[in-house]
Amino acid sequence: MRMTGKRALMECLKAEGITNVYGNPGTSEGPIMEEIVNHKELRYLLTLQEGVATGMAEADARVNNKASFLSLHIDSGLVNGFSLMNDAYTTSTPMVVTSATYDVRNLRNRDLVELARPFTKWSTEVTLPDQVPMVMRKAFLEANTHPKGPVFVAFSSNALDGVSDIDIYPSTPPVYGGLEKNVIQEINKMINNANKPVLVVGDRVAEDNALDEAVIFAEKVGLPVYIEGSNIPFPTNHNQMIGFHTIRNQNQRAILDESDLILSVGADLFSDWFFEGDVLIQKHTKLVYLDSKPDSQGNRQPSDITGLGNLKEILKQINSSLEESFDLSQEEVKNRIIAVKKIKDENDEIYDENAKKNWDNKLMSPDRAMYELSKCIPENTLIVNDGISHRGSIMQYMKFDKTDEMISGRGGSIGWGVGATLGAKCASGDRNVIGIIGDGSAMMTVQGYWTAANDNIPCVFIVLNNQSYRILKVNIDYYRQSVRKEEEKSGLYPYMDFPLVLNHTEIAKSMGVEAVRITKPTEISKEVTNAINSKKPRLIELMIDGNL
Ligand SMILES: Cc1ncc(C[n+]2csc(CCOP(=O)(O)OP(=O)(O)O)c2C)c(N)n1
Numbered sequence: 001m002r003m004t005g006k007r008a009l010m011e012c013l014k015a016e017g018i019t020n021v022y023g024n025p026g027t028s029e030g031p032i033m034e035e036i037v038n039h040k041e042l043r044y045l046l047t048l049q050e051g052v053a054t055g056m057a058e059a060d061a062r063v064n065n066k067a068s069f070l071s072l073h074i075d076s077g078l079v080n081g082f083s084l085m086n087d088a089y090t091t092s093t094p095m096v097v098t099s100a101t102y103d104v105r106n107l108r109n110r111d112l113v114e115l116a117r118p119f120t121k122w123s124t125e126v127t128l129p130d131q132v133p134m135v136m137r138k139a140f141l142e143a144n145t146h147p148k149g150p151v152f153v154a155f156s157s158n159a160l161d162g163v164s165d166i167d168i169y170p171s172t173p174p175v176y177g178g179l180e181k182n183v184i185q186e187i188n189k190m191i192n193n194a195n196k197p198v199l200v201v202g203d204r205v206a207e208d209n210a211l212d213e214a215v216i217f218a219e220k221v222g223l224p225v226y227i228e229g230s231n232i233p234f235p236t237n238h239n240q241m242i243g244f245h246t247i248r249n250q251n252q253r254a255i256l257d258e259s260d261l262i263l264s265v266g267a268d269l270f271s272d273w274f275f276e277g278d279v280l281i282q283k284h285t286k287l288v289y290l291d292s293k294p295d296s297q298g299n300r301q302p303s304d305i306t307g308l309g310n311l312k313e314i315l316k317q318i319n320s321s322l323e324e325s326f327d328l329s330q331e332e333v334k335n336r337i338i339a340v341k342k343i344k345d346e347n348d349e350i351y352d353e354n355a356k357k358n359w360d361n362k363l364m365s366p367d368r369a370m371y372e373l374s375k376c377i378p379e380n381t382l383i384v385n386d387g388i389s390h391r392g393s394i395m396q397y398m399k400f401d402k403t404d405e406m407i408s409g410r411g412g413s414i415g416w417g418v419g420a421t422l423g424a425k426c427a428s429g430d431r432n433v434i435g436i437i438g439d440g441s442a443m444m445t446v447q448g449y450w451t452a453a454n455d456n457i458p459c460v461f462i463v464l465n466n467q468s469y470r471i472l473k474v475n476i477d478y479y480r481q482s483v484r485k486e487e488e489k490s491g492l493y494p495y496m497d498f499p500l501v502l503n504h505t506e507i508a509k510s511m512g513v514e515a516v517r518i519t520k521p522t523e524i525s526k527e528v529t530n531a532i533n534s535k536k537p538r539l540i541e542l543m544i545d546g547n548l
């Protein structure tokens with residue numbers, strides 16, 4: 001069919017099932033903006049800073065579990081998107097990112113394709129309209145193929161405004177299978193021979209929709225389970241879920257060190273900011289490393305088996321091999337589970353004891369705030385967790401049974417949560433979406449409050465105003481104690497507090513979002529309920545203690 005390149009671009013997006021286009025336009029995007037209004041199936045969400053658009057696209061991709069679409073301006077607009085694109089690249093979130101670019105007859109200052117290359121799996125430019133469909137098919141295919149990640153396509157004005165005979169076909173993302181039978185038998189043997197096996201499950205279990213299979217596996221073998229990453233690969237309230245994977249926790253480190261078999265499934269095993277050594281797995285511990293993503297952090301530990309494939313399939317294969325042959329009696333599995341539950345209860349007790357010390361403090365304790373939130377957030381809400389230093393507390397009090405109940409920021413950049421809350425809501429229809437966001441992270445992308453109001457995106461932002469970059473204090477303390485081996489705490493946290501307190505309530509109001517500031521834990525429930533019932537964007541600012 002005869003059409004312009006810009007029309008072909010829109011037809012390709014529709015063929016790929018895209019409904020939301022996140023962006024910030026410039027002069028070069030004129031042809032795209034003109035065209036998009038002719039396609040009612042496509043909703044353009046105008047943001048006032050590229051960090052907001054990129055956060056929206058990142059969350060959209062994770063909610064839909066497939067590539068989203070992001071339209072950034074040439075040069076500076078694209079560069080503004082890089083911090084969250086970099087995270088999407090290192091953590092494998094699929095996104096197709098575009099800029100419209102110069103007329104090819106112009107001399108250019110910048111090669112956009114080279115500029116985007118370090119942050120993308122594939123980066124290319126389209127100069128003729130005829131190229132649009134094949135490049136878009138490849139772009140979506142690349143983004144959705146492991147290791148997933150952002151791709152970049154620049155569209156010259158010649159490609160957008162040019163006319164050609166064009167046919168549109170969607171991409172066909174690859175399907176992945178399980179492992180060969182002899183490998184499954186080997187894994188089965190190792191499970192049967194192990195006395196202290198441990199399971200670590202991570203993001204790719206969630207992405208492969210394998211939570212149920214992971215539960216069957218853990219229950220069948222009586223495994224203690226750690227959750228790693230930023231998704232929900234295992235029910236957080238399950239009796240065998242004994243914690244979130246971190247090498248910083250000494251109790252957990254001891255359990256992993258004593259284990260004779262670690263089964264790492266879709267997880268970035270033993271990853272941390274600080275260098276703690278190359279091989280962290282003990283000599284007597286065997287590692288079965290299973291993943292769908294070939295280049296994961298966990299893959300760097302020496303393993304006895306490395307299996308790549310679809311984790312749902314692989315776990316199904318393991319489960320059915322255990323149905324056929326598993327030596328442990330039901331009684332022995334029951335005893336294992338009792339022992340695991342005991343560890344879980346002890347961990348919870350230690351957590352509660354610490355939390356109770358500050359429970360009724362005048363300046364609200366973060367744990368108290370998270371507890372109150374957990375009591376009033378309705379079932380089936382999607383939580384966007386950008387609580388930074390309070391992520392652990394959020395996970396402690398809010399229990400998540402299913403994969404689609406929570407996503408959290410991944411990769412390290414702050415500024416994700418505001419856009420992510422918006423993008424998650426845009427991708428979630430009528431479902432309630434609540435973002436829990438650090439005051440520092442939210443400040444990076446406050447422009448998103450305007451998009452919430454402008455497009456009437458009825459999500460709730462809960463900003464944790466602890467008047468600080470609190471995580472930096474946590475990390476510098478850990479660094480001083482565990483890396484530099486200092487015995488005394490210096491208590492010095494230079495430039496990590498905000499003596500001039502941020503006021504997200506007033507910022508949000510100034511952009512048309514209703515907002516309220518809360519200092520008392522007893523007020524939380526009413527305000528959250530009001531916010532959800534309002535069916536409008538709302539912001540709740542919780543004033544909490546930022547001290548360690
Ligand atoms: C773009 C970017 N700039 C700076 C940093 C360094 N950084 C990491 S966490 C953090 C503070 C986060 O503060 P906040 O969102 O208030 O959460 P809190 O630590 O107080 O819980 C900073 C500045 C970063 N990760 N990303």
Ligand SMILES: [Mg+2]
Pocket residue numbers: 438439440464465466467468469470
């Ligand atoms: Mg803070």
